[in-house]
Amino acid sequence: MGYFESLILPELDEQDVNKHPAVKAACMKFLFYFRAQISPQVALALLPKVSLQLKCDMVVNKIYAGGLIERLLLLKDHKKNNIFNPHNIDDNVLQALLAALLDAVKEVENIFILKALFYTLQLSGPRMQNFIEPLS
Secondary structure: OOHHHHHHHHHHHHHOOOOHHHHHHHHHHHHHHHHHHHOOHHHHHHHEEEEEEEOOOHHHHHHHHHHHHHHHOOEEEEEEEEEOOOOOOOOOHHHHHHHHHHHHHHOOOOOHHHHHHHHHHHHHHHHHHHHHHHHO
C-alpha cells in the first residue's frame, strides 16, 4: 500500500490530466492489474480521479481510464457483493462519470470505454432520469 500512496495516488490527484501522461498511463495500468488488492473505500475514492483521466489528450490514457473504470465497477467485496452500487455512489460522481464517458466515446471508440459506459448506465438505474437533462 505504501507504493500506491507514495507514487500512484499523487499522480492521479494531479488536476492537470495532460501533465506526465505516460506516468499517469503507467499508474492506471498498475491499478488495472492490482485492483483486487485495494480496499472498497479506496476503490470508491479512485473512481472520480480515474474518470478525470478520460479528459486527457492522449488516447492511450483514455483507453486505460476506460478499462480501469470498467474493472473498478465490477469489483466485489469479501462477501461477493458489488463494491459499487446505487446506494454508495454519489449522484455528482455518477453524473460526472457519465459525462466524461460520453465525451470519450465521441473521440475514441474503444471496447473498454463502451463497457465502462454500459456498466455506469446500469449502475445509474432509476436515477438516470436525473442525469439526462444535464448531460444533453
